[in-house]
Each structure stands twice: as C-alpha cells, then as structure tokens.
Amino acid sequence: MAQRIIKLYASEFPENEPFVSFFRRPDVKTVFLKNSNFFELKAPDEHAIFFVHETAFTSNLLRFLGYFDKTGKNLPLVIAGDKFEQSYLEHLFANRPFTHVKPAIGETELYETVLKVRAGQASFLPEHDYAKELQTARENIESLHKIGMALSSEKDPDKLLELILTQSRNIAGADAGSLYLLEGEDQLRFKLSQNVSLDWSVKENSALPINGHSICGYTAGSKVAVSLLDAYDIPATFPFTFNKSYDQKSGYRSKSMLAVPMRNKSGEVLGVIQLINKRADYESKTAGQTLALEMIRPFDHDDVELLNSLASQAAVALENSRLYQDIKRLFEGFVKASIFAIESRDPTTHGHSERVAELTIALAHEINNIHSGELAELHFDHKRLTELRYASLLHDFGKVGVREEVLVKAKKLFPYELDGLKDRYRYIQKSLESDFYRECLEYAVENGIERFQLIRPSIEAAFRARSQDVQETLDFLIRANEPTFLEDGSFNKLLELGKENHLGRDGLLTPMLTERETHVLSIRRGSLSEAERIEIESHVRHTFKFLSKIPWIKDLNRIPEIAYAHHEKLNGRGYPNHLSREEIPIEAQMLCVADIFDALTAQDRPYKPAVPLQKALDILRMDVDQNHINREIVDVFINRQVYRVLEGRMFR
Template sequence: MSPSSSPGAVDPTIFQKLLDITLSLSAERHLPRLYEQIITAAQDFTRADGGTLYILEGQGAGQQLRFEVMHTLSLGIHSGGTSGQAISLRPIPLWLEDGQANHQNVCAHVWHQGTPVNIPDAYEVEDFDFSGTRAFDRAMQYRTASLLTLPLQNHAGDIIGILQLVNARDPGTGLVQAFNPALEPVALALASSAAVTLDKQQLLQGHKDLLDAFIRTIAQAIDAKSAHTSAHCQRVPVLTELIAQAACRAQDGPLKDFTLDDEGWYELRVAAWLHDCGKLATPDSLLDKSTKLHALSDRIETIQARYAALIAQETLAAADRTDAGLQARISQWREDCDFLARANIGGEFMRPEDQQRVRDIALQTWMDHTGAVQPLLTAEEADMLCIARGTLNNAERLRINQHIDVTLQMLEVMPFPKTLARVPEYAGGHHEKIDGTGFPRGLTGDQMSWPARMMAIADIFEALTARDRPYKPPMPLSQALSILRDMRDRRHIDADLYALFLDARVWETYAREHLLPDQLDVQDPTAYH
C-alpha cells in the first residue's frame, strides 16, 4: 500500500499545494474572491463535500459569526462570496443571553477555545446542538456526518473567523468518511495562512473605508461652505463615472481601448471626490457671493437707500416751488433702481446696452447727510454691476480659480500609494482646456489623461445644469448642450469625449436622476453634434 493511500497518511505533494495556495491567497486583494479561495482550497485539501466560512462581526456581547460563503458540491450549493446568492441563515451568537460563552454550537465553541474540533459523525455527538444541521439535512435530503471545524487565527492571536468542512470523501469510493486526523495540522496551517491574509485584506479595506469616509467628509464640508454650490462635489463624481462607463463600453474610435480595472475605478472616484478640495481655502464671501454687490451683505440695499433719500430730498424741495417734472423724475429713478436690482442678480450674459445704462446712472448724484454731493454709484459698484457673466469680477474669479492651485498643492504632498498616484493629475486637470488656454498649468489635450478630460466635462455640465445657484434659474438641457457644443468648437473640451457624452446619452442618464422635469427639454441630441 502506498504512503498516500495508507490509513492516516498524507499525500506528500500536499505541502507543495499548501505553499502554492498560500501564495495565491496572499496575492488576492478582492475579499469575496479571497473567501471563495479559502473554501475551495480547504475542500480540495480535505476532500470535503461541503464547506462554510464564517466571519467574526460585532463587539462585546453582540459578537457573532456571520455566514460568508457556503459550498456543497453534491447539492450544487454555492452561496455568498462572489456567487450573488445571499445567505439567509442567521449569524451564530458567541454569547448566550445570560452572558455566558456559547459552547452549544460547535463553531462558537471553536472560536472560544481556539482549537479545532474533528467530529466523525454529527448524529452521534451529544456535546453540541446540531438541531440546525439536522433541519438542513431534512430539507435538502442530505446526511451530514463528518465535520472539521477550524479557527482562523491571525498573527496577533485573534480569531477572526471559523472554517467548517463537511463530509470528507474517500478518494477511491467517494463514500463519506471521517476527516483524516493527520490532515488537521495541514488544514490548520491553511486556516492560519488564510486568517493572516484575510486580516491583512480587512485591514486594508478598513483603511480604504476610512479614506473614503474622509474624502466624502471633505467634499461635504466644501459643499457646506456654500449653499449656492451645494452638492457640487457629490454630483461631479456621479457624472465622471457615467462618462467613464460609456468610454469603457466604446467599441470604436479613440476610446475603444479605454478600460479601468478595480484599482483604476477607485483612483478615478477618489480624484472626482477631491477635485475641489482646494476650495477649503477659498473665502466664504466668494463662495457665497450670490449677487454682484454681495460682500458681508448685499450692497444693493445701500443703493436703494440712496434712491430713497434722493426722492425724499427732491420731494421736500418741490414743496416750496412748482416742479412739473418731479413725478417723471421720481418714476425714472424708481425704474433705474429696479433695473440695478435686476442687474445685481447676475446671469449668463449682460447686454452691452445694459452695461452702458449702469455707467450712465453712475454719473447721477445725490446729497448725503452732510450736504455733500455724492455719485449714486461708486466706481466699484458700477464696475461690479457691469459684470457680464455670473456675479464675480475678474479679481474675484481669479481668487476663486486659485482653488485649483491649492487642490494640486494639497494632493501633491499627500503620500498616495502607487494605485492612487494619478489622483493629483486627474483632479487638478478639470479646469484645463484642450487648446492649452486653461489653468493652472495650461495643458493641452495631448498632455491630459482621458480621466482628466472626462472630469472637465463633468465639472462644466454639473455647473451649467445645477438647480441650486441663486444667480441663475436651472438651465435646461438644450441650453447646457449648446454651451458644451460651443466649447467643443472652441477646443475647450475634448471633441471625442463630447461626442461620446451625446451618443451614449450620458446627459440623459444624469438628467433623469439629478435635474428638474422642466430642464428635460431634449429628446434627440442630433442638433447638438
């Protein structure tokens, strides 16, 4: 009889298999796939028909073992892990209601004791409660006999899970037999290796979750600084991902080879969430500048007070003389005051004739409380009211634009791992233009990655269609797409990505979720090509 087939013997090749599987487990970064590999390897080693992986969760008296993966080869059961089939079984509590350790369940017992339990036949054991196992057997017309339950103990000595194997099979006859005691140390070594790898991956996932939470907190803090750009930092990642998904589906053209793996997607998401992190250094007075004259307060009220004083002065003076034109002048002043209030709101475009009217009004005068003659508008106020687009003058816009410099400064000093090395380039490029006239570095399209160019379109489209900007009404799709088309023609955004944005109907997917019904005025995008 060969050593591999004699009772209690272990196949000598199993140690090489153990080494190979250990190396394979240590290279796996995806937790569900790692769970699958642990079960598959353990079943292969022990020739088990079934296997279940439990993962520790909870704290204190609430600790329990959650079903993570279940495999039963003869029944075709494959639940949890990467299967897409959820496991409906309730977790196993590690503590009883009276606060005592749960030794009734064999998995809970192994967790408390930290040592394996090898049971030849579950139906002949009275030390543990196998009522759940028997109920499963009745429902599935199965017969659970041998069980090998192993602790997953990490390098710190903590048990982070339990591996239970069911029904070892004889390699020759296929009949169920007890688990070979000689295999216990090998199976325990596999469980220990799996625990260390699993612990490392859980630690990495924990760090990743912490980073994600921190990133989202920064984005929410930026949005909270200004109610007028609320949720911008949260919507740009949505749009960026929609564009990237369309690019990954492209079958032809310059984007046909574009693809992102799991790490690439994560890198893109981090960059999108952090694209405006430099706004943390932007003064709130600029982020909150909802009107052209807004500073600590809206100075339009000061101008309105001057008009009120002017009208009162003229009315009082007219009481001592006949002034047939007074009412006409009062009417004109009120009309001018209303005009200035409208001009103060800002918008996408201010007509040159309206700007000239502001300058003409600035030449008019009123008398202050000292009797000194003052202009109705100061030079600064006139300049502010003549802002052609939005509510910021050139100096303020420059200050706002400096947020991208701060973004780059913040991101470039962060010790990103190799998998996130391109975050600064992606996030820092969303104000660059294809023709090289953007900022902060004046990069041309050839100098920008595809994700950076995607983010530029996402940032613009979100800003155009945002429904929470007080200086403009929500822009309909027709107007937003027209502006994007013009930016494509001026080589401000990438032409291929713009075509993809239209043809893949990214604009429509985003609009259905994030825009108001009144904004959805485009069905056929042909006119915007």
C-alpha cells in the same frame, strides 16, 4: 515464558468479553491509562503495543492522532471497535503498524492477533516511500506559501472568503466545506458553503450561537479543532449533535468532518472553517457527480496540521482585510466630511460633487463598452473607477480656500454693497426733498405767498421729475446687478453714471455710482469681476495643493492630477495651466463633461436658472465645436444617455 510477555498501553475498555479475559492472561501485562494520562506518556517501552478502544479513540481523535504522530512511531497500534472498518481507519495512520479488531472476536483469536502484531505481522503495515513523503512535504509547504501570498493580496472581503474556503478544501482534499465568521461575542455568521458533488457555491447569511449545541459553535467556543470520523455517529463525550436536515433534503451523505477555528495572533477566534468528506479521488473529481461512500476518507493528522496553519494565515488575512475595509470606510468618511465642508461654505451647490461623480462613473462604464475609435483602448477596472470616483468627489475641495462671499456671490454687487447703494439713493431722494422744501420756503419768503402759489406747480413738477429720474436710475442699477448679459447701451449708461454726482443745496457731492460699483455692474456676463473670477478659479490650485498633501496609495496617486485638470480646455485656453489636448488626462476630460452638464442643469444655482436637458446637450455640442471638450466623450455621454443616471432629480 518471558519472551511471550505482551506489554500493552491500553485505554479504558468496557467490562465485557473478550477484553476482560484477555487482560487477565498472565502473559499480558497492561498499563491502563485514562485519556489525560495517555497523552502524558513521554517515553513508552519500545517493545510495547498501544491498545485503544474505539470509543476512547474517537472521543479524543485529534489528540490521539497528534500523540501517535509524535510519540513511539514504531510502536504498533491496535484499535478495538465495530463502528468503522479497517480500510477506513488505516488512512489515519501512515507512520505506524495498525490493526483493527472487532469486539465479536474470541478471546483466543484476540490473543493470537496481538501476538502477530508484536511479531510485526499486523493487518496494516505502512510502506514508506521517504522520497515521496519528502516531496509531499515540500509541496505542502509550497502550497501554504502560495496560499499565504494569495490571501495577503486579496482585499475584496467576499473574494477573500471564497479563497479561504476553496484553498482549505484543496489542501485537505475535501468535497464540501462551510465558512463562519464571528459576529459580536456570542454568535457566528454562516457566510459561505461549497460542495463539489452538488456543484454549488452558496453565500449564506444565517446566525449560529456559540455554544455546545453545534459543531462549529463548539469549535468557536472551545477554540480547538474538532475531527469526526462520522458526523452521524458522534461520540457521547461531545455535547453537540449533527443536523441531518440538509443531507435529507439534498440526498448528500456527510461523513468525515473537520472544523478548525481561525485564530489571530492574540488567540482570538475570528471564525470557523468546516470541511466535510475528504475524498480519495480529489485530484480527479468531477463537479456535480455523486460522491461514492467508498471514496470518503477520514481527515488525518497532516490535514489537521495543514488546515490549522492555513486557518492562522486566513485569520491574519481577515484582519488585514477588515483593517483595509476600516481604512476605506475612514477615507470615505473623510471624503464625505470634505464634501460637507465645501457645501457648508457654498450651499447653492449642494449635491454637485456627488452628482458629478455619479455621472463620471456612469460615463466610464459606458466607455468600457466602446470598441472603436479613440476610446476603444480605454478600460476602467475597479481600481481606476475608484480613483476616478474620488477625483470626481474631491474636484472642488479647493473652494474652501476661496472667500465665502465670493464663493456664494449670486449678484454682481455683494449684498452689503447693494444695501449701501440703496441707502445712498435714499439719501439722494431725501436730499432732493430737502432741497425742494428749502427752495419753496426761500421763494415764499422773498416773493410772498401769492406769487409762490403761482409758481408752486412748476417747482413741484421739477422735483417729481428729478425724484422719478433718481428712482429710475436706481431701478436700472438693480437690474444691472443681475448676472445676465449686459447690452452695450446699458454698459455705456453705467459709464456715464460713474461720472455723475448729486449736488445738494448744502454743497455736498454724492456720487451716483462709485468706481467700484461702476466696475462691478459693468460686468458683461455673470456676477464676478475679473479679480473675483481669478479668485474662484484659484480653487483648482487649492484643490491640487490639498490633494497633493495626502499620501495616496499607488492605485490612487493620480487623483490630484485628474482633479487639477478638470477646467482645462482642449484648445489650451482653460485654466489654471492652459494645457493642450494631449496634456489633459482623459479622466479629467470626462470629469469636465460631467461638471459642465451638472452646472448647466442644476436647479439650485441662485445666479442662473436651470437649463432644460436638450439645451444643456446643445451647449455641450457647442463646446465641442469650439474645441473646449472631447467630441468622443460627449458622443458617448449623449448617445448612451449617461445623463439618465440623474433623471428625475436634476433636469427636466
């Protein structure tokens, strides 16, 4: 009789037949364990049998699977219930004998079944192919390693989410899946959904509260994974329900389900990965083909372990991606602040850097479509476009190192110099007036009033002529102060004025033009003297020095070089380094064309009017003929109408 004793470790069972009678048998010795006590059983009797009711098993599926995987692997297992078939449940157990019995079984039949289980004649006896199991374990480790590398190298947030969900489905063999990200402290944002059977991958944007009303909300709130054998039959111990509306609309059948939180190293939940319907035929699946119910399997303990590992890697990748995006936003803010600093010192060029960047990037996109000629070998991917954009935005940053009065100089004379010139000419006029009255007084005293009245008209005429001559000279100088082309006659007149002085009756000499005024007003074109032009041109060196101080990542390390060369000319007569065509980076040649076009068409330059569109394009052609800029680039710029990205904003 002692040999027939059956020792059981049993979960809680309903108080009905055949279980009540079975447990009362004298040769059935049962240790009833509530869930928490079950998992605390560290060293079960090696001759015992685990006997678990389906309700207890499904209510704590992951804990039971984890426990059975680690404890008493050789002990047989009997699960009683009628919600799932043996063929479905046995996919959960690869490490132990397993038998499934229905509640409708008679007490005697149940007893005989348990005897067979004890004798090693269970319905499901796993056959171990240890070599294959070892190979599978190695493949899983290798897959996780490759997935980890792929996740860590992906910086694009959208592509990263796609990769996380796709690899999660691949490693668990899931037909469908969804991905949610934490938003704030109390809700998830539904970001992505994939489904092989329905052949779709859809970006979502709906919110889901973190509470017990939904599977993913519960997973995020509890910070533990949830596995369901059937989403349509959720154990009563769970507070959530499953929304069948999607299945009803699409004709899909969601059955096995696994939801895993993505937690960082601090244990904080960043999101949830939800997988649906593990497929028996995953390796041979066909997108768009209906998934047969008999092909659906439950997610087993290995799936949970693998997905937990992947979710941890995904959380790290998400944090890295967010950090990368934060750094990008920080740098974008720095670039915008730099542009603001430039434009604050030179308000007349407001918007220039952004417009040049917009033109240059549009030009790069058009060059990508060129399939013949010098530019056919060029291709600007996302990394090169980013590098080119930053170089374009920061190409004038060195202007912060140029004196502000030179930077914003609209006329040949600085405003205070023009005011000084006008004040001096007012003094000369007053001096002429004073000399006129003194001459009149002296003549009247010496010759009498009557004779003075006779000569007075001629004295007044001479005074008016001298006064008018001084005013005309001042008017000429004010015109010469404009940054327009200075003709030879005007140039010579300025040189003569530079030699003249006004001599008052008091003996004081007042120059009609100072040496500085003569030099500056004699500028043939524009408003800058040679020294000032050199100072303005120094902004390129300042830009290079500034940008070279930034520890650029590899993808952006040519930004200083590109910005440095944007004023070079193909004939070697540009500045600051007089580079030849071969020495000028092609990106700098593109930037140069955009820079010239915007400078010509900008409507906010006080020292020159905006040039009409056609004339601006003609000037670009002239620069090509003079071997200043690249002909192929200008052809693309004009023929592909790259300039239209600014249409309605800048040119007419």
